[in-house]
Amino acid sequence: MAKKPEPPSAAGPALALLEIAEVPVGLRALDALVKEAFVEIAARGTVQCGRYLIAFAGQVEPVEMSFGRALEIAGGKLCDSVLLPDAEPRLLPAFRNGVVRWPAPGDTLGVVQSETCPTLLNAIDLALKGAQVDLVELRLADGLGGKALATLWGDVHDVEAAIEIAEAANARQLSFSPGVRDALNTVVIPNADDEVRNAVSGGTRFFTEWRG
Structure with a gap:
């Protein structure tokens, strides 16, 4: 046959x-x-x-x-x-299957949150291309009230660089798109405590299974 x-x-x-x-x-x-x-x-x-x-x-x-x-x-x-036009290869699998990628080397957590999903995707695309960090989790909208969230992990200087790149990308977007008002909310946590490591490695949802 x-x-x-x-x-x-x-x-x-x-x-x-x-x-x-x-x-x-x-x-x-x-x-x-x-x-x-x-x-x-x-x-x-x-x-x-x-x-x-x-x-x-x-x-x-x-x-x-x-x-x-x-x-x-x-x-x-x-x-x-x-x-x-030339998307970072880790983006699509991350939000398509929702898998948390762990363990990752380093001791520093970077978190990026935005009001809309495309804004986050643009910032994380450039951050991953410009710094040696791992994309642990990428969440779009559901379970976040429509917001978007990414967690990055690595050595402190790399995570700081990634967050700076993400913020710069967002600043450019705001300057070229007057109608857009979606500023990023970011944080870098060096030498993250084991409790934070566990929170990241297990995924950031409060409930293991999303309840709607």
Whole structure:
């Protein structure tokens, strides 16, 4: 019996994330962007607080085309968005499967939180590229009231550098996008106590299983 051919892959370096305020508009944007160009939908669905997230990847040009089309459809219902032409490879697996990556070398914790998911993704992409730190956990919206959170781990100077890069990226975003007011909330904890290590290694949720 002939083996069924594998479906074509849209695998590529580009990654885009859109956060849309209304679910109906989000679904319409999803329909439009997949019809616009050949991209891979990495994740999509409703999140707190009643918003719709769409993450998609692929080669740069198709992702740019689909991204532009989705922005047109979202219009005034767009909360935030980001397009990363050469996304850090650790990002997609981190938010797609929600796995906590531990143990990690070092003794310093870095935490980055934002009001919207695309803002966090942009900052963490640059932080991971610019400093030798581990991405322990990346959480988008659910269980956070719609906010986004990332935990980084490593040696103190590396974590400090990563946080500085993330903050600088956010400052640039604020200066070039006057409508955006999503400043990051960050902290660096050197020589983290064992209780903090345990809190990070087990994931940051209060309940082991999210209760809605």
